[in-house]
Amino acid sequence: MSDELADLYQEVVLDHSKRPRNFGPLEGETHHAEGLNPLCGDRITVHVRLDGGRVAAARFEGSGCAISKASASVMTGVVKGKTPAEIDALFERFHALVTEGPRLGDDDALGKLAVFGGVHDYPTRVKCASLAWHALRQALKGAAAPVSTE
Amino acid sequence: MTSRALDERETAARPIARRDTAPARAGYDVEAIRAQFPILARPVRGKPLAYLDNAATSQKPRAVIDAIRRYYEEDNANVHRGVHLLSERATRAQEAARVKVARFLGTDDPHEVIFVRGTTEAVNLVAQTFGRQRVGPGDEILVTCLEHHSNIVPWQLLCQEKGAALKVVPISDAGDLELDALDRLLGPRTRLLAVTQVSNALGTVTPIAEIIERAHARGVPVLVDGAQGAPHLGFDVGRAGADFYAFSGHKIYGPTGIGVLWGRRALLEEMPPWQGGGDMILSVSFEKTTFNALPYKFEAGTPHIAGAVGLGAALDWVGEVGLEAIAAHERAILDTAAAALAEVPELRIIGAPRERAGAISFLLGDVHPHDAGTILDRHGVAVRAGHHCAQPLLARLGLSATLRASFAAYSTPREIEQLVRALHAVREIFA
The missing domain is CATH 3.90.1150.10 (Aspartate Aminotransferase, domain 1)
Structure with a gap:
């Protein structure tokens, strides 16, 4: 495998795509939204339970490529305990990672999300990595309409 | 090339190669053909390019690239407008391309050839003229399960506007059209059958002549989407008996932004114009406009002249290879x-x-x-x-x-x- 491919499909990414965590419906959900990537037809629904202004649990369902599934899997883990504002800030940092590439301090700021550092070499795959995030943020806004990556 | 006097060079000087002059398969030199496509020699990601996305768009041979460049360097002007030499030459170049398209489609009548942006625009043109004129509430448009979105959505829009119904010919699990179902679905309210010649997703070749025959037996006109069919199979509008045929230049080694709607003259003449503007009129006053004859009635505005020239060169190239x-x-x-x-x-x-x-x-x-x-x-x-x-x-x-x-x-x-x-x-x- 070339280095760039190895950066994209890191072991952690492949593992999350094959055995996604937090996959399935969420009992007692307070918010949910569907993310749609019209380019490839991928759909991911994110379910959230907000409690005291923080995410108590997040799960996802749907189908997608390895990158979008792994991203949803990792994301639903790391957002636990965070407020919507903290999630927005985290997404901004994550978006910078997948569009521009890794920078100093990512490991601290992004934690597990840093495994998506290889995505920036693949501009066509940025939407795959962001799909679940768009759905999550749409869910937290309480909007019912599906959100599209376009 | 520019040493000859401008007015001596005949724009349409190259003979139109006939499709039936195909060399035998044994003589097919694919490496010689590849050498005519500059982009194929370019490495991609440090590797030799294996370009296997031809259904999306084909690459362009040197002959096409040169024809477009030559047009802009030597002939460029607006068509059907100026009395000056370059306008004459641009007009001649575009009309020569129209003749080449007509020959490619097996017809002698270039007036049935309308230049459009591509297959999508051709289908929309038919939906918005023929469709709006002939489809009413309770009528039906018949498409098939194999269609590209561009041969579905224009009909859906028309059906929504007119209160008509979109019916779909199903396919087998193998990906072939169910012809028995076609017979059942061709009803007294069917105003048009829109069907692809080749599926872009599966590669299925539809039995187009038989489909047209069955539709015509019920008095239903047929639009054939030739976007994938034209480059691989060609289409003889006379032999197949279609009413409309649409294809895109860029999938048959020509440039993007140019395509063709061929229509049966009697149908085209009955159809209202599509877009209004220059070139599609004979005379305009604020009270009344008299529309131009075929094919200009459907070609409002300055056309993609260089695109037509490029398409003509592409069809020449296809004809030469066979x-x-x-x-x-x-x-x-x-x-x-x-x-x-x-x-x-x-x-x-x-x-x-x-x-x-x-x-x-x-x-x-x-x-x-x-x-x-x-x-x-x-x-x-x-x-x-x-x-x-x-x-x-x-x-x-x-x-x-x-x-x-x-x-x-x-x-x-x-x-x-x-x-x-x-x-x-x-x-x-x-x-």
Whole structure:
């Protein structure tokens, strides 16, 4: 495998795509939204339970490529305990990672999300990595309409 | 080239090569053909390019690139307007291209050839003129499950506007049209059948002559989407008896932004104009406009003259190589590809139509096509991964995306080997 491919499909990414965590419906959900990537037809629904202004649990369902599934899997883990504002800030940092590439301090700021550092070499795959995030943020806004990556 | 006096050079000097002058398959020199396509020599991702996305768009031979450049360098002016020499030459160049298209389609009447942006625009033109004139509440438009979105959505819009119904000819699991169902669906309210000649997603070749015959037996006119059919099979509008035929220049070695709607003269004459503007009128006053004759009635505004010239050069090129020879070469490549792909473990070819042309769709285990496509790209292999703008077809097959390899006159067994090697790399990563 070339280095760039190895950066994209890191072991952690492949593992999350094959055995996604937090996959399935969420009992007692307070918010949910569907993310749609019209380019490839991928759909991911994110379910959230907000409690005291923080995410108590997040799960996802749907189908997608390895990158979008792994991203949803990792994301639903790391957002636990965070407020919507903290999630927005985290997404901004994550978006910078997948569009521009890794920078100093990512490991601290992004934690597990840093495994998506290889995505920036693949501009066509940025939407795959962001799909679940768009759905999550749409869910937290309480909007019912599906959100599209376009 | 510019040493000759401007007015001595005949724009349409090159003879129109006939399709039936195809050389024998044995004489097909694919390397000589490849050498005419500058882009094929360019490495991609540091690898030789295996361009297997021809159903999306074909590459362009030097002859086409040169014709466009020559037009802009030597002939450029607006058409049908100026009395000056360059305008005359631009007009002559465009009309020569129209004649070439007519010949390609097996007709002597270039007035039935309307230049449009591509197949999509051709279908929309028919929907918005013929369709709006003839379709009313309770009427039906018949399409098939194999259609590209561009031969579905314009009809859906028309049906919504008119209170008409869109009916769909189903397919078998193999990916062939159900002709018995076609007979049942062709009813007294069917105003048009819109059907593809070749499926862009599966490569299915539809039995187009038989379909047209069955539709005509019920008095239903037929629009044939030739976007995929024209480059691989060609189409003889007289022999097949279609009422409308649409194809895109860029899929048959020509430039983007130019395509053709061919229509039966009697139908075109009855149809109202589509867009209003210059060139499509005979005279205009604020009270009344008299429309121009065919084909200009449907060509409002300054047309894509260079595009038409490029398309003409592309059809010349196809004629010189010979469409039959190209088709035979592509059939051999398709057979090679099908056999090689079948050897890849866990690879599943989608559909098993009676006849296939140009393209083959497949899945590799449970690897998502986009992941596979990304990895193939890093190995220099360009394929399409996704729904191929045929979401209803993929939904019918229980899929949301496939990988598609599609071929052209310059495709080689070496490219298929490169594809297969790259697929093994995909399997390694996702093992």
